[in-house]
Amino acid sequence: MAGAGVAITGIGIISSIGKTMEESQQALLSGTHGISRIEHVDTKLRDNIWVGEIKYSNAELADLLKLPAGHNYTRTAMLGCYAAQAAVASLGSCDMDAYKTGLISSTSVGGMDYTERYFYKYLEDPALHPYISTHDAGDSSHKIADYLGIQGLVTTISTACSSAANAIMMGARLIKHGRLDRVIVGGTDALSKFTINGFNTLMILSDELCQPFDQDRKGLNLGEAAAYLVLESEEVVRKENRKPLAYLAGYGNANDAFHQTASSDNGEGAFLAMEKAFTVAGLSASAIDYINAHGTATPNNDLSEGRALQRIFSDDMPLFSSTKAFTGHTLAAAAAIEAVFCIVALQQQIVFPNLNFKTQMEELDCSPQTEARPAQLEHVLSNSFGFGGNCSSLIFSKA
Amino acid sequence: MQQPNNIIYKIEMAELKEELKGKIIEVLNLEDIAVADIADSDPLFGEGLGLDSIDALELIVLMDKEYGIKLSDPKQGKSIFQSIDTMAAYIAENRTK
Amino acid sequence: MKRSIYINGIGAVTAQGVWRADFFVESHPLQHAVNAVQQPSYKELISPAMARRMSRGIKMGIYAAQQALDEAHITIPDAIITGTGLGCSEDSEKFLRNVLDNEEQFLTPTAFIQSTHNTVAAQIALRLGCKGYNFTYVNRSVSFESAVLDALMQLHDGEASSILVGAVDEISDHTARLLQLIGYIKPSDVHETVKESKSPGANYAESATFFTLSQEKTAQSYCEILDLCLQNKVSQSELPTFVDKFLKKNGLQLQDIDALVLGYSGDSDFDGWYEQAEQLFDATVSLYYKHLVGQCDTSSAFGLAMAAQFVSDQAIPETAQYNTTTLDRPLKNVLLYNQFRGEDHSLVLVRSC
Known part of the structure; x- marks a missing residue:
């Protein structure tokens, strides 16, 4: 491979x-x-x-x-x-x-x-x-x-x-x-x-x-x-005759350069990080089958990230969910546990649910996946954003 | 609300506004600004003093600590923190200390 | 084919003042356990609206970063990568004190927000409007070197053409007292320079040092950075192999090194690693810098600035000379070696250009 x-x-x-x-x-x-x-x-x-x-x-x-x-x-x-x-x-x-x-x-x-x-x-x-x-x-x-x-x-x-x-x-x-x-x-x-x-x-x-x-x-x-x-x-x-569990195909980091803690309204940093990850992976956005979103459930993050996702995927939004309702926001560890979840998703060909979701955000045209369900997954994207406008995206591919 | 014509009320309000300006300068570390530089009706956010969302959170703590007013939703701050006038009016009406 | 990488700009705020032409002429060895930084005026660079929330470390970082960019004539770099050992210690301590002293009441967000380790890199990005890659490494004495390693890989790849790389460490009061309790910092009543020192612990000082690294050689280029390597543990007996492997990888032998820049900190318990390094090299000039800028997790960044300056000048001022060997040949290859308390070892190789 x-x-x-x-x-x-x-x-x-x-x-x-x-x-x-x-x-x-x-x-x-x-x-x-x-x-x-x-x-x-x-x-x-x-x-x-x-x-x-x-x-x-x-x-x-x-x-x-x-x-x-x-x-x-x-x-x-x-x-x-x-x-x-x-x-x-x-x-x-x-x-x-x-x-x-x-x-x-x-x-x-x-x-x-x-x-x-x-x-x-x-x-x-x-x-x-x-x-x-x-x-x-x-x-x-x-x-x-x-x-x-x-x-x-x-x-x-x-x-x-x-x-x-x-x-x-x-x-x-x-x-x-x-x-x-x-x-x-x-x-x-x-x-x-x-x-x-x-x-x-x-x-x-x-x-x-x-x-x-x-x-x-x-x-x-x-x-x-x-x-x-x-x-x-x-x-x-x-x-060593290893059987890889999955591959890290792409990655990107960009800075929102907007505010020390808040994300910009249009999710510029998130948008740039995802674009970079696509370039490194040599994939287009349409290749993504599932997104494990940052999705912290703060008013600011989910709006900014949601807008960035819509800018990237427009009418062709893949299945997405935030697993933070399961684990809480685990800060520096968040991207690592979510990377593990992405790898398991690829191995099992299953998408994990976004718990506690009831009503679609009025600013967005999309809703997260709310039930665990089988899905054909080749490439999945994981987003993680931090204070200081720090935005990172990783792309994992099926082994 | 008390009688707006009441002279004592007017003096108290003027004192509250001065005190408030001093406290805002102190907690927000506005080194280059003096009490006299802030007009009662100046917008505190955006143009005017140029405060931002972090300052709004600082002001919410100030309201709690100094006047015993608890604001649980940062959105409430938007109308209350428009100017010294609006802040002082809200404090006068809701203070518990 | 690997591209060459050049240091095209340097900036610093240290106990000897800011980076400037006569820095080494005007410097004096530090003698106190904890030394203050000679700070410049930040007014021209940082608006009052921004400055009101910034601790010293953030301001020092912004100043040093801007100096490094100005020297290299770069407005917005492709990436910003910083290293810091203790991060924004001042604000961390301030917020923690508030939590403890006020029993979790009446807490305000500013100190918490600014306490994040990546605050300096983020504030520089915010100020410049730099939307590029933004990383912060936090691993004791290889924090800065990790940042340089990251930058080298991206410049070698051509992923970036110019990168702002830097280091900041500030010292807050309580943290300094705690570091004295465990002997990292010398006791306050000890007044020894690095060379005079016979006691454990080091003289500490805050500092910020930044570099503009670029693929392009310019009239401002100080030198080339060839390579670096990091290792968490190297015993004194393993040191010869550690150095030898690194030099071999870069096609060099011990005698090709024209000067050594060593991280001597005056800590009698741990300076032995540097003595060991000196012994490896026969009749090679050895230099030091922590007597001027003090010890902190990232003071080795200043060592790189110093090496770059001397290679560029082809001259070594007496104040930086550690041993008595005099330089009798062109200053071409300089090797920097640093460690902290016998851990987090780094080697950096620079060459005249």
Whole structure:
């Protein structure tokens, strides 16, 4: 399949709808969301918001990962290790030293979950000091690399809610340029008081289950998750006799250059990102069979994205849905979990539903897919947009 | 609403507007602007002071923190935050502190 | 065939002031644990309406970016790629303090919005109206080098013809105190320059350094960037192989390197990697820069600016010289090596043009 793109040979995921691929797939097909009240973050907003929380405590996650006592893994790092380990395990065999292997991870919150807990306490309690160095975004990537035994190119991208799409993009570039033979790409973000309150100040958190692309949508539900893909060069695929799960055919990133947080009315950045992805893939818009939209369910995003989609696809809108009503908006991890959903969609030839949709937006001429249904899928598009006008699109193709 | 002709009410309104201007300058960090630069009827958004959607969110917090007024929908801000006049009138009528 | 890539513009805001012709003549080694930046006036570049929400790091980034673009005569680059270790630390800390101190009440969005790691790259794009590729790398001491790696690949491909690449790190008060608690920053009562240092930890300072990288060689071109490589872990005993492999890949041998630019930070626990690197090269000039601009996750960007300047001038001012070897040949190939606390190693190779 030379020319189809970069081979995706492994995937791993943990989110509020499942700690394995199989659980996630089952939830998507049966329409079972993972949105609940928050338990593991101590916040006054508990009764006002709904979140896609992974129902493991930090201690339980540490046990699952078999971390030694006295470790300094943040929740973000633990979720990342869990999903990245699953991605590598899904390969069957994987000798980390046999090929030039790298890790491109992403996170927005980094170690903020521990910083917000100990910010002032650090000054008094030296026993907490091992967590001080876990604050930065690079920490979780280092922990994941150590956990997997990767010695090589390790770096991190943080571009808010498009982060993981950009990590996937960078990974593909490194493979194409022969700088790496294998790269683990994705993102991880844990829920934190910092981000919950941050989004609350923007008044874009819904006090109900979120309703992407609905006329009466009230905002988003936050979530936490981690997901990773393994990308491998043609040579590794051949030598190791891999059966690719799918191919990353195209990618594009563009900036809306409109406002620090809001998207432009006509979705210019989103439009440009999709156009670039088509160019890289050598495909026209009509080749796209399904779109996993960013669809956060904020008034601004869904309007801007909807308009950009209509500009690209005009009268020929493919099936589309946002899976954020299942998982919540998992920030830097969002594009990674949605990449996994796209790959599963291609493998199973199934489109996942957009939950909680009732009424078409008056500004748009299209509605999302509301039921899981079989569909012939060759190429699917995944959109992810972030603060700072950061817009990314990925195209996945059937293996 | 109180009697518009009431002289005390007028003085109170004038004081409220001055106070409001000072607070807006402070919370929005409008370094180059003085209280005297803002006319009561000047539009706060777009032309005029040139505030934007982020400022509107800052003003919603100001209403809550200083005057005990909770606005749950950012869209409400559109009419209330038209000018110092409209803001002061809304505060005078709805303040809980 | 790979295209050549040139540094056509540089900008910086540092503890020694902004990037300028007599930068190195006017610089003095830093002696404090935490050093302030000598900031320029931002009024000409940033309107009051924009500036009122910007922390120091954002303003420094915008200033350095504009200098780099102006030097290269580029109005809007094809892409903007930045690196930062701690991101917008000031606003993160401000918002977090508000959350904790006010018990999640009366919180305003501005600090949260500006706390995002990609804020600087986004604000530069917004100011320029640049709708191109916009990435931010956040991985400690290879944050900047990751950005350069990304840019090199896109320029090699011809996907872009000019890219603005840069690095910013600001230091907020509480974060600095915490980094002192774990020995990353020297204690406040220690006053040592990098060379005098006998203690662990480094002298920190904020900085912003930007570059315009281009496929095209111009009269402004400082030098060519040939290649770079990154690795999360390299032990001191693995260092010779790490360097050797990189040079070989670029068709060079140890003796082809005319000067080394090393990330000596005065941290007695971790400067051994640089001593090890020096020993690999026999009688090669070694240079340093963190004594002038301080340590931060992305201060190595300034090392690249310095290397570019010296290669362009074909001269090395005394203030940058680390060892006593004098330069007795043209400054053609310069190798930069940096790491932080024994992790996140990078090698960058530049050549005169």
